Amino acid sequence: MTRTQKTVFVLFAIVALVLGLTVNKVLNSKGQADPTKLLDAGIVLLPQSRNLPDLELTDQNGQPFKVSQFKDQWSLLFFGYTFCPDICPATLAELRQIRGQLPAETRDKLRIVMISVDPNRDTPEQLKKYLNYFDPQFMGLTAPEPVIQKLANAVSIPFIPADTSKPNYTVDHSGNLVIIGPDGTQRGFIRAPLNNQKLVEQLPELVAE
Template sequence: MTRIQKTVFILVALVALVLGLTVNKVLTSKGQADPTELLDAGIVLLPQSRTLPELSLIDQNGQAFAVDQLKDQWSLLFFGYTFCPDICPATLADLRQLRSKLPEETRGNLRVVLVSVDPQRDTPEQLKKYLNYFDADFVGLTGEQDSIQKLANAVSIPYIPADTSEENYTVNHSGNLVILGPDGTQRGFIRAPLNNEKLVQQLPALMAPRS
């Protein structure tokens, strides 16, 4: 390689570096989420969004709640139950803390939903009483076991329906959260356990409107 070729090569590399840094700065200034930082915060985005099945459940007020009502806001779905001895109260407490630390605009555009995997005991009244302890704005959903199982399967959240004939039974379930976009489709997951410090930094960028 001649001296001129080497000079041209170095100049091209420098220009590419400057352009790369400039583009990164522009994207960052627009608040777009960085995929690496999202993963570090436990946020796993799907390569393609998933459509949820058409189902009807019941909310904590005893009203019919169609799954396609989960639109117009971002939603975090947690599949748990009110008699859970450990994972559920800890996760809901974390979600309460997370919401309190988010910027007002982000907080106002985020819905937290507990989908019961124990419809035998989780009546609407029980859900409402339980969720009010954490945050009165949290939504609770219960319904037929088949409908809940179908929704859980659609968003890849495993749980094993319990033997309800046993006294004080527990339900084995995942602690991951499901991320739904404002269009009502699944965008990804948040892995358990939650890292609120990092989620507070990443969720606003993830949820920011795209120009």
């Protein structure tokens, strides 16, 4: 074999190796979410997941719910309240629509939770009645205001406590959703306003792991 033939052989081997590695990478990444498409759908993933504080709340059935119970399932947390005049009913209606269009496998992996920023009025009974109007599968959580504040601050969704002495008061809060992974850590956010169509396409990819 001449020197030229050896050089060509080595080049072909290198090209084959590169192609093999590229194909292997593509095959191994199959089923993983595309960060660009996630971002286009309003899904912002954190560079590093965040641990949540060890807190106890109460669900819409009056049962205690520890933050550690978010483990083993993906969750979307929405901080709102039942007397909200606009953002909350609109967001919950969109989440109902999104959930209804997801594949059954994705729905089974995804829990939608509203955490009340108005514990003064949002009793478990009030939460259950309100959420049942949208979807009986939605979970509601409430707790004393300091507990809610601590959780909201931990996931970077702060709200402004209302002056409860005023009649028909409102609470200033964010419309963003918090993404909790099955390991119980915060993985990111979903920006408001929600893009229903793109979220229906991307949420199955997100929770596929």
